[in-house]
Amino acid sequence: MTPDWAPVYDAVPRELFLPEVLWPSVEGRRLVVSKTDxxxxxYRWAYTDVPLITQWDDGGPLRAGADRGDLATSSSSMPSVVFSMLADLSVFEGAKVLEIGTGTGWCAALLSARLGEDNVVSVEIDEEVAETARKALAAAGWHPKVRLGEGLQGMPERAPYDRILVTAGVREVPCTWVRQTRPGGVIVLPWGPDFTDQNAVVRLVVAGDGSAGGRFTGPVRFMHVRSQRVSWAFSDYLPDGDWPADTRESTTTLTEADVVTDDPFAAVDFVLGLLVPGCSHTVGRSPSGKQTMWLFGLRDRSWAATFFDEENPSASRVYQGGPRSLWDEVEAAYRWWVEQGRPGHEEFGLTVTVDGRQEVWLGNPGETVPAH
Ligand SMILES: C[S@@+](CC[C@H](N)C(=O)[O-])C[C@H]1O[C@@H](n2cnc3c(N)ncnc32)[C@H](O)[C@@H]1O
Incomplete structure (x- = not known):
């Protein structure tokens, strides 16, 4: 937290924006906490630096007997991430801010306490979440405008904004946000490719010509805006479980240690995604005990499976099908990353061009990464 936000943190207790039941999001643990019980x-979790899940499956009922749903769809973000993004936002007195993803309303309250509630508007796609946030905000004494709607459309009637803060993950930055921000204004958002659910926060500065660009400031994991969630099913690609007749078979010398990681914030996942767009992946253990990387083309039916053989690494087998050779793309991306000296998230940047294209660069704008 930067010192300018410390008094605001003290003035706006997180607990006022938390529901009766919370699911603290801690890797590898299944937790559910009730205030009554x-x-x-x-209270301990309310003041712990972890994301607290507050809604599953877009508010759908939990399965009978289940203590949680399948997909976390709303939360109170991790406090250190909130304040790091607020620092990136670099607000100034009187700045007019649009927040996308009201969630619990805590962030909207922090912004209201800092900038005045008339300068803060927030858009939330979920009716129940928006209503709960409005009530929590009012009970805490804040009345920023909370609008129920599609955040990808921004809120044109109050534009232009000095700052936009996006608190849900985005794979495609909508031009509306750039158009609704004043030249010189800043948009802070978690952005990530299709490959993984990891994002990195990017700080875009809007230019006079209507483009926007800036560097990534670090990796995070945010739930995605509803229309940009990635989903796929094995059965769509390999319907009867057998390799299709046109399967291409080869070997690779890359090892599991090169491209498979347990670290949810690993740069390798992010970079493979930058260079291999339109591709999602998962890793599993095959019946023979080998680690397998599965790749799925989201815009065509391309797929690949790589069975890592740690005992005989140069003979790891690769099976690929469909118009793209996804493993070959991943392998080339990995080798490129190594050649560049394994740069981290902060060495990359993103430009949204005047015509809405997204260009990711390494080092300096214009040095666009060689995506396939
Ligand atoms: C991580 S939570 C936001 C946390 C929030 N800023 C806080 O202070 O508690 C993400 C929120 O984004 C909302 N959301 C998802 N897609 C959206 C969209 N297209 N437009 C607006 N809100 C969206 C979700 O319903 C969820 O409440």
Missing amino acids: DPEEW
Whole structure:
């Protein structure tokens, strides 16, 4: 937290924006905490630096007997991430801010406390979430404008904004946000490719010509805006479980250690995604005990499976099908990344061009990464 936000943090307690039941999001643990049943535990989590899930499956009912849903769809973001993004936003007195993804309303309250509630508008796509946030904000004494709607459209009637803060992950930056921001204004958003659910925060500065660009400031994991979630099913690609007749078979010398990681913030996942767009992936253990990387083309039916053979690494087998050779693309992307000296997230940047194209660059704008 930068010192300018510390008094605001003290003035706007996170607990005022949390529901009765919370699901603290801690890797590898299944937690659910009720304020009524265990107030001490509830308060402990309210002031722990973790994201707290507040809604599953867009508000759909939990399956009978389940203590959680399948997909986390709303949360109170991790406090350190909130304040790091607020620092990136570099607000100034009187700045007019649009927030995308109201969630619990905590962020909208922090912005209201800093800038005045008349300068803050927030858009939330989920009716129940928006209503709960409005009530929590009012109870805490803040009345920023909370609008129910599609955040990708921004909020044109209050534009232009000095700042836009996006608190849901984005794979494609909508031109509307750039158009609704004043030249010189800043848009801070979690952006990521299709390959992984990892994002990196990017700080875009809007230029006079209607483009916007800037560097990534670090990796995060945000739930995605609804229309940009990625989903696929094995059965869409390999319907009967057998390799199709046109499967291409080869070997690779890349190892599991090169491209498979347990670190949810690993740069390798992010970079493979930058260079291999339109491709999602998962990793699993095959019945023979080998780690397998599966790749799925989202815009065509291309697929690939690589069975890593740690005992005989130069003989790891690769199976690929469809118009793209996704493993070959991933391998080329990995080798490119190594040649560049394995740059981290912060060495990359993003430009949204005047005609809405997204260009990711390494080092300086214009040095666009060689995406396939
Ligand atoms: C991580 S939460 C936001 C956290 C929030 N800023 C806070 O302070 O608690 C992400 C929110 O984005 C919302 N959302 C998802 N897609 C959206 C969209 N297209 N437009 C507006 N809100 C969206 C979700 O419903 C969810 O409430």
